[in-house]
Amino acid sequence: xxDSELIKSLVALGGVPLILxxxxxxxxxxxDTRYYPLLAIALGLVINLITGWxxxxxxxxxxxxxxxxxxxxxxxxxxLYSGGSTLWEGPTADKKNRSPEGELDxxx
Numbered sequence: 001x002x003d004s005e006l007i008k009s010l011v012a013l014g015g016v017p018l019i020l021x022x023x024x025x026x027x028x029x030x031x032d033t034r035y036y037p038l039l040a041i042a043l044g045l046v047i048n049l050i051t052g053w054x055x056x057x058x059x060x061x062x063x064x065x066x067x068x069x070x071x072x073x074x075x076x077x078x079x080l081y082s083g084g085s086t087l088w089e090g091p092t093a094d095k096k097n098r099s100p101e102g103e104l105d106x107x108x
Contacts, residue, residue, distance in 0.1 A: 011051045012069035019043045019077035037078035044074025 022043050023036055030039065045067065052066030 012048055012073050015044060015047045015051075015070075015073045016077045016080065018047065019073060020080065023077065037075075040078040041071060041074030044072070044077065045070035048073060 019040050023040050026039055027036070030036070048066045048070030049063075052062060057063055057066055
């Protein structure tokens with residue numbers, strides 16, 4: 001693997017925490033939570049395309065790799081966020097087994 005390819009791969013993987021942080025920054029401005037994964041993918045694309053340009057991506061394959069790395073980084077950040085929030089919320093995050101509003105869950 002060439003040095004520039006290694007750097008690009010590391011930037012793609014290292015971009016996941018950066019994307020998570022940026023999504024957190026945008027949360028006060030976006031009230032609908034359905035847009036958070038889309039925002040993460042868009043930020044992943046932007047970060048990786050700018051990195052590809054900064055590292056001198058010349059051929060089509062370099063740009064396609066930057067594009068896919070951005071999508072993967074955004075999807076990883078979105079999955080990491082949703083998985084983390086599910087663990088944080090615990091049993092209340094289980095949407096399939098929630099009680100209807102106003103009723104107590106007396107299965108325990």
